[in-house]
Amino acid sequence: MKATELxxxxxxxxxxxxxxxxxxxxxxxxxxxxxxxxxLTVERELFYPAVMHLAQNEVLDAWDNHSLALKALSRALAxxxxxxxxxxxxxxxxxxxxxxxxxxxxxxxxxxxxxxxxERLEALGTEMExxxxxxxxxxxxxxxxxxxxxxxxxxxxxxxxQGVRSSRTxxxxxxxxxxxxx
Numbered sequence: 356m357k358a359t360e361l362x363x364x365x366x367x368x369x370x371x372x373x374x375x376x377x378x379x380x381x382x383x384x385x386x387x388x389x390x391x392x393x394x395l396t397v398e399r400e401l402f403y404p405a406v407m408h409l410a411q412n413e414v415l416d417a418w419d420n421h422s423l424a425l426k427a428l429s430r431a432l433a434x435x436x437x438x439x440x441x442x443x444x445x446x447x448x449x450x451x452x453x454x455x456x457x458x459x460x461x462x463x464x465x466x467x468x469x470x471x472x473x474e475r476l477e478a479l480g481t482e483m484e485x486x487x488x489x490x491x492x493x494x495x496x497x498x499x500x501x502x503x504x505x506x507x508x509x510x511x512x513x514x515x516x517q518g519v520r521s522s523r524t525x526x527x528x529x530x531x532x533x534x535x536x537x
Contacts, residue, residue, distance in 0.1 A: 391424070391452075406471070409470050413459070413463040417458070
């Protein structure tokens with residue numbers, strides 16, 4: 356598959372998830388973020404360096420729009436799903452991606468398809484698809500592997516480690532120590 360066709364297909368998959376994300380359905384935002392991060396990573400690492408010599412200004416504009424998209428994604432992920440700001444942050448993410456796609460697809464993709472050979476586009480597409488799925492796998496594993504349990508050191512643990520402390524020190528702050536236990 357050509358690199359440009361692969362990117363168009365991936366973008367349609369991302370765009371298709373927005374109705375689910377906007378209503379706050381399940382893990383749709385996590386799925387969207389995984390797909391988007393994998394796609395943007397592949398574009399930045401493989402596609403843009405391969406076509407930089409053909410359309411430097413368009414690539415640099417797209418690079419800046421990627422930074423905006425990642426910032427909008429991080430803000431959407433930070434919002435509570437049923438909070439007041441969730442819908443607006445998802446809307447901002449959707450509009451940033453829409454602008455990126457509207458600018459990039461007609462200008463950059465058509466220029467790349469005219470100036471790169473079909474064989475080069477096919478080889479680049481194959482490499483991008485392999486990297487995309489590898490990136491998705493890594494993101495999926497990071498999200499769903501069993502978390503390593505870390506010990507949280509509380510004030511009581513520190514006190515226990517230090518040994519017996521004077522009763523005067525403990526009596527000054529009893530509420531602070533016991534409020535963490537409850």
